[in-house]
Every structure is written in C-alpha cells, then in structure tokens.
Amino acid sequence: MPLLKDDMPLMKEPHPSPQAPLPWVLPSLFAAFNVVLLVIFSGLFFAFPCRWLAQNGQWAFPIIAGLLFILTFFSLISLNFSDPGILHQGSNEQGPLMVHVVWVNHRAFRLQWCQKCCFHRPPRTYHCPWCNICVEDFDHHCKWVNNCIGHRNFRFFMLLVLSLCLYSGAMLVTCLIFLVRTTHLSFSMDKAIAILVAVPAAGFLVPLFLLLLIQVMSVSAAERSYEGKCRYLQGYNPFDHGCASNWYLTICAPLGPKYMAEAVWLQRVVGSDWVPIQTPRFPTCPSVPSPPAFPGPSTSGSLQTREGSPRER
Ligand SMILES: [Zn+2]
Numbered sequence: 078m079p080l081l082k083d084d085m086p087l088m089k090e091p092h093p094s095p096q097a098p099l100p101w102v103l104p105s106l107f108a109a110f111n112v113v114l115l116v117i118f119s120g121l122f123f124a125f126p127c128r129w130l131a132q133n134g135q136w137a138f139p140i141i142a143g144l145l146f147i148l149t150f151f152s153l154i155s156l157n158f159s160d161p162g163i164l165h166q167g168s169n170e171q172g173p174l175m176v177h178v179v180w181v182n183h184r185a186f187r188l189q190w191c192q193k194c195c196f197h198r199p200p201r202t203y204h205c206p207w208c209n210i211c212v213e214d215f216d217h218h219c220k221w222v223n224n225c226i227g228h229r230n231f232r233f234f235m236l237l238v239l240s241l242c243l244y245s246g247a248m249l250v251t252c253l254i255f256l257v258r259t260t261h262l263s264f265s266m267d268k269a270i271a272i273l274v275a276v277p278a279a280g281f282l283v284p285l286f287l288l289l290l291i292q293v294m295s296v297s298a299a300e301r302s303y304e305g306k307c308r309y310l311q312g313y314n315p316f317d318h319g320c321a322s323n324w325y326l327t328i329c330a331p332l333g334p335k336y337m338a339e340a341v342w343l344q345r346v347v348g349s350d351w352v353p354i355q356t357p358r359f360p361t362c363p364s365v366p367s368p369p370a371f372p373g374p375s376t377s378g379s380l381q382t383r384e385g386s387p388r389e390r
C-alpha cells in the first residue's frame with residue numbers, strides 16, 4: 078500500500094440527483110425527430126440552392142456539403158444506437174456494506190454502491206437516471222440522441238459535434254453565396270428555401286462551436302462534463318496524463334473488453350436440452366463422486382446452471 082494512504086482523503090463520487098426517469102417513448106421520439114429534421118433540411122438544401130449552383134457549374138459546394146452530410150448522418154445514427162459502456166447488473170450477494178477503495182495516481186477513491194445495479198461502481202462510473210444504467214467513464218446524458226455518452230461512444234460524440242459544426246458552416250456559406258449570386262433574379266422558391274435553411278444553420282453554428290470548444294478543453298484536461306458540477310476532484314485530477322496522452326486515450330486507444338456483451342453471452346439461452354436446477358437429473362448427495370453426463374453442450378450449459386442457481390433456491 079502506498080505511503081500516501083494516510084495523507085490522501087477518500088474521495089467520494091458525486092451522488093446522482095433524485096430525478097424520476099422519464100418514460101422512454103418521448104425521449105426516443107425526440108431523438109428520432111432530430112434525425113428526421115436533419116434529413117428534411119438537408120433534402121431542401123440539396124434540392125434547391127445546391128441544385129441551382131450545380132446547374133451553374135458550381136459543383137464544389139454540393140460535393141463538399143454532401144460529404145459532410147454523410148459524415149454527420151453516420152455519426153448521428155451511430156451515436157443513437159451505440160453502447161456507451163454499460164456495466165451489467167450485479168447482485169446483493171456482493172456485499173453492499175463492504176468498503177472498497179482503489180487508488181488512481183496517488184488518489185484514493187471509495188467505490189460507491191449502486192442500489193439499482195447492485196455493484197460497487199468503479200471511479201468515473203455513474204448511474205444515469207434517464208437510462209437507468211451504470212455507464213463506464215460517464216460524461217453526460219445527451220437528450221438529442223437519447224443516449225449516454227461514455228467510454229465506448231465518446232469518439233462518436235466528438236465526431237458528431239465536429240461534423241455538425243462543419244456541415245452547418247457549409248450550409249450557411251453555400252446559402253449565402255447562392256443568395257449573393259442571384260440578387261439580380263426575382264424572388265423564387267430557391268431563394269425562400271435558401272433563407273429557410275440558412276437561418277437555423279446560423280442559429281446552430283455558434284452553440285455548436287462553443288460546445289466543440291468546451292469538449293476540446295475537457296479532453297485536453299481529462300475532465301468529464303458531470304464532474305464540473307460537483308468539483309469532487311478538488312483541483313487535482315488523477316486521470317490527467319498530459320494533453321497528448323489524454324487525446325490518445327480518448328480518441329485512439331483500444332476500448333478494452335465489452336462488459337455488456339460478456340454478460341449477455343453468459344446469460345444466453347443455450348438450447349432446448351438445458352435443465353433448470355429445480356429438476357435435477359442426478360442425485361444431490363455430496364458423496365456422489367461425479368454427476369452423470371448431460372447430453373448437449375456441456376461447458377455453456379454448466380455456466381447457465383451456476384448463474385441461475387442463487388436466484389432459484
Ligand atoms: Zn447503476
């Protein structure tokens with residue numbers, strides 16, 4: 078144990094605010110509405126001002142905007158359906174009253190017991206009240222995509238913010254150039270659509286740019302959005318490895334094992350020949366040296382029986 082143990086206070090993770098989880102229907106509809114909105118505005122943008130520019134030999138605008146739209150749409154859909162780093166459910170048998178302490182870069186963290194998920198949360202793991210899950214390396218819950226932003230999908234989030242910034246800027250510039258080049262023409266549907274697209278593009282550009290700036294600063298300092306409200310790190314961030322290393326760990330480093338996939342794999346239905354433990358097909362006497370062989374898959378079937386046995390007793 079390091080000598081600094083007595084000098085360092087035990088750091089508590091922030092307590093989640095007591096908010097009642099919303100029904101999943103409305104947030105999901107809002108996330109789907111945002112995707113539809115992006116497609117509708119992009120369709121109008123490409124069908125009117127972009128079409129006019131392409132017909133007049135200005136192919137660069139539709140091509141660049143089209144590539145940025147593909148990037149934005151891909152990152153938005155990916156973020157909607159991505160796994161943010163969900164940690165699977167534990168059980169009360171793990172001991173909610175036990176105290177676990179881990180050290181990160183000379184800073185002690187007392188692991189908090191999650192009453193919903195029934196395990197001691199690792200540092201920087203947070204229980205999202207909207208999704209009702211614990212997320213590894215939690216950053217925030219994004220209502221625009223109705224998903225948590227955490228360890229496994231933070232890269233998609235950064236890609237989405239960046240691509241949205243560039244795409245909004247490209248739409249705004251294209252519409253303005255179109256309006257300038259058609260000043261000698263009378264008011265038409267093309268001009269009306271260009272104004273209709275340019276106004277929300279300009280309105281989103283500034284907050285998106287600010288959000289991108291904040292995220293860049295957070296990644297550089299290895300900070301997380303939800304930590305800013307709590308200030309529990311008290312000026313010293315043990316997760317900060319330096320700007321270059323922080324960016325590498327956030328954007329490029331391997332993500333590690335997928336805990337949710339492993340939990341689903343262990344709990345899968347193996348086959349019709351699986352037999353629950355209430356109806357044993359061999360004597361339960363401990364003196365029996367070995368049970369008779371089961372037909373079918375043996376390794377995975379034994380995992381199922383062991384997993385299910387504590388709840389079935
Ligand atoms: Zn939890």
Ligand SMILES: [Zn+2]
Pocket residue numbers: 205206207208209217218219224225226
């Ligand atoms: Zn969430």
